[in-house]
Amino acid sequence: MFNVSLKTLNNITFEKVKIQNLRTAILFLMFIMVVSCKSETKKPKLDVTIENPMELKYAKGFSITDYKTYKIITIKNPWPKAEKNYKYVLINKENAAKTSFMIDEYDGIIIEPIQKIVVTSTTHIPALELLNVEQTLVGFPGTDYISSEKTRKRINNKSIRELGKNEGINTEVLLELKPDLVIGFGIDGNNKTFETIKKSGIPVIYNGDWVENSPLAKAEWLKFFGALYNKEKQADSIFNTIEKNYLEAKNLAKYVKNKPSILSGAMHNDVWYLPNGKSTEAQLLKDAHVDYLWKESEGSGSLQLSFESVFVKAKDADIWLSPSNYKSLEALKNGSSQHAMFEAFKNKKVYTFTNTTGETGGVLYYELGMSRPDLVLKDIVKICHPNLLKNYTPYFFKPLE
Incomplete structure (x- = not known):
């Protein structure tokens, strides 16, 4: 009854070997998992004990804290009424x-280090150039709008790719470029293109410089770019020079006796658009020590008024600044014959920045004006107080011919 065939015995032995090998394999896998878990637990989290916040004098829309081995960048207000802060490591x-x-x-x-970057607004270009990192720019939506001679050379030699329109960036080309970072901007957070880019593994950080409520606050976003490129000291030094020039021009204008009255904007489809009293444009006029006729109005955007209300208040204004996008007195009159009824028009005291352009027609003011408010203020001071800044030639503003 205890007789077992050789074949049966061999089968039993084989099954034991199989079970033993299976046990060995399972134990080996468990060992690998334990080792892996241990190596993961040894990986430290971000150390937030040693922090060094960046000093900002004017800008409210971002903050940067340096923790020695990394930085935290917080974007607080990338567009008006943003509902959350955006944090980046x-x-x-x-x-x-x-x-x-x-x-x-x-x-x-x-x-x-950031070796390849895509930016989406011409206002970002000056920061790259001021910090001498423009060579990292590899793509831009709407390259014809870029006025800078330095960056245009890189566009012409194909170092910077055209990415289409900002509202619908050519993601295929962008992903082909494989940038380390995309600097975006928007009027709200509903940009599907940026979401697509983020899902591909490319970080998108929003720039809210345009939301700031003073010229120097907007210019201070240079420090945001300085942090990205580890050039904080250089960015701080450049900004301090811009601030110094701005405040010197402001202080110089403060002592003039006569404050010329100022009209701004122009009419489109029977509506006159001009800067509100709390806008950065109005702040520049205040710092130039002129009498902006709508300085008492509330709000930071544009006023939308009827021709009658504007004419009653500004028909005798001394100077007309920024008459929308009209490029000549004739074009201004053709836009509406009522424009010619103002004394500033009759006296050819109309000044615009729209005729100062790059080789492909981009308006330089829209690119550089935000980064260099000192130049904008000097322009206005020179136009409105000709006896000041004797050796200065306006950079952006020219008389409308």
């Missing part, structure tokens, strides 16, 4: 590899 590859991130806490992880 800026860290180098070495520290990123040995650091654990709570991904849900951040809207993007930016790996430095």
